[in-house]
Amino acid sequence: MGLLGLQVGLGVAGTLLATLQNAARDLLGDTLQNRIHRRILEKAAGLELAHFENPKTYDALLGATYEVGSRPLGVFTQLVALAQAVLTLSSIGFLMSRLGWAVMPLVLLASLPGVLVASRFGFENYRMIRRRAPEARMQNYLAQVLVDDDYVKEVRIFGFEGYVLGRWQEVYRKFRAQLVPLVYQRGAWGFAASLASAILIALATLQVLARAAAGRISVGDFALFAQGIVQVQGTFSSLLGGLSGIYQNLLYMRNLFEFLELPARNLDTGEEWKGPIHSVEFQDVSFRYPLTEREVLKGVSFRLERGQSMALVGENGAGKTTVVKLLTRLYEPSAGRILLNGQDARRYSPRSVQKQISSIFQDYARYALTARENVALSRIEEQANRAGLEQASRKGGADEVIAALPEGYDTQLGRQFNRGLQLSGGQWQRLALSRLYFRGSSVLVFDEPTAALDAAAEFEVIEALRQQAKDRITLIISHRFSTVRLADVIVVLEDGRVSEQGSHEELLRQGGTYATLFRLQARGYQEQAEGQGKL
Incomplete structure (x- = not known):
């Protein structure tokens, strides 16, 4: 009874230890996955804008997130398995040493071919995944086109679902063309490895049989060999496979480290800017984007004072949005200086300067969050400030939009989530305005602020803009001259240079590029008015 109780107790203890081990592994895996994902997101949040305009960054990001949870945990579990395998081999090897000096080495060598083949093709698989990172991103993008709300309407109307599916399948076929020969080679080499292992085991068996025939080992020793050979081979294979697995996991983790080692810009480096910005001056500013040779801006100069508004005019690609990126410290000039209140902007940390700048871009973001968060994200620590939210919503023309929502400011927006409501383009733009x-900054930057608005809404926004510009610096980019003409100063950019500068009336009198563009647009409006009802 005592032995039975001991056996039951050992069984229960073993089960308990296995349960605890599994639970610890699951919890450790979850913790590792969370921490590594957080590291990746923190790194992404600290990268300069230039990184996100470079496709190599997205390849690195894809590699960093590939199996990010399983690889680090795999290294840890394989290290534990290695320790267990070494202990098992030591004990069994001692027992099998009586069967002959060549038996144990032959059994161990029999495990080697399979592990070598697995290691080689594991590395080849890693190389294939790294090579096809751009294609994998393209395949993910094409899948997104078929399911994302931003694309689905146009896809349905023009009916090119089949084309997108075909492109998706074409990318897959390229991957398949690389995968098939790799699988065949792995199978052929695996078969050869199995043959080699079988021959080595046969040699070890002959050694044992010869000793048995000579009467130098007992029936019990032969039984030990029969049972031990399987366990030794399996344990040694696990040992070598663990070493190979650690190497392969470290290869994949190398992708993570490559991403984490990308140079990041510390937005808090420099002196802290304090107080409002009263003047902005570009002094002979030139700029070229990283890894390019073309200068987007060439010697641009202008000055703005508090209470002044300036409009940037020019064809697409003239450099208007680049001026905004430099002003908002998303980039630094390649040459020249940007002065804030007469001080070189480089002296101050970008983050502290950005607190005094509020902007809306032409490709404004549509956050699938609540209406409250969509307005408050520019100063998220103040999202409980209901009076401030309502005031900002009135200025941006979003007060009526929010009032019509079923839960007001607490309404979930975007169809990606349950009970989420989709807004029109103009309504989203009002939230962005x-x-x-809500930021309450001393510099306001508008990149096409009325692009998605109807005429009545545009008038309201422009009136609000005029009121806000009275005690602030305002920079406007727009193709609508009804908006541009309200600016105190208009700067015309052509091929990255300032070709004209002055008020609306001054530029009309000069009869240059601005006057030509203005008259073309005015004539277009007039012809449209005369032709109403004829479409």
Whole structure:
């Protein structure tokens, strides 16, 4: 009874230890996955804008997130398995040493071919995945086109679902063309490895049989060999496979480290800017984007004072948005200086300067969050400030939009989530404008602020803009001259250079590029008005 109780107790203890081990492994895996994902997101949050305009960054990001949870945990579990395998081999090897000096080495060598083949093709698989990172991103993008709300309407109307599916399948076929020969080679080499292992085991068996025939080992020793050979081979294979697995996991983790080692810009480096910005001056500013040779801006100079508004005019690619990126410290000039209140902007940390700048871009973001968050993200620590939210919403023209929502400011927006409501383009833009006003900055930047608005809404926004510009510096980029003409100063950019500068009336009198563009647009409006009802 005592032995039975001991056996039951050992069984229960073993089960308990296995349960605890599994639970610890699951919890450790979850913790590792969370921490590594956080590291990746923290790194991404600290990268300069230039990184996100370079496709190599997205390849690195894809590699960093590939099996990010399983690889580090795999290294840890394989290290534990290695320790267990070494202990098992030591004990069994001692027992099998009586069967002959060549038996144990032959059994161990029999495990080697399979592990070598697995290691080689594991590395080849890693190389294939790294090579096809751009294609994998393209395949993911094509899948997104078929399911994302931003694309689905146009896809359905033009009916090119089949084309997108075909492109998706074409990318897959390229991957398949690389995978098939790799699988065949792995199978052929695996078969050869199995043959080699079988021959080595046969040699070890002959050694044992010869000793048995000579009467130098007992029936019990032969039984030990029969049972031990399987365990030794399996344990040694696990040992070598663990070493190979650690190497392969470290290869994949190398992708993670490559991403984490990308140079990041510390936005808090420099002196802290304090107080409002009263003047902005570009002094002979030139700029070229990283890894390019073309200068987007060439010797651009202008000055703005508090209470002044300036409009940037020019064809697409003239450099207007680049001026905004430099002003908002997303980039630094390649040459020249940007002065804030007469001081070189480089002296101050980008983050502290950006607190005094509020902007809305032409490709404004549509956050699938609540209406409150969509307005408050520009100063998220103040999202409980209901009076401030309502005031900003009125200035941006979003107050009526929010009032019509079923839960007001707490309504979930975007169809990606349950009970989420989709807004029109103009409604989203009103929220983006309200977000700009909620910031309460001394510099306002508008990149096509009325692009998605109808005429009545545009008038309201422009009136609000004029009120806000009275005690701030305002920079406007727009193709609508009804908006541009309200600016105190208009700067015309052509091929990255300032070709004209002055008020609306001054530029009309000069009869240059601005006057030509203005008259073309005015004539277009007039012809449209005369032709109403004829479409």
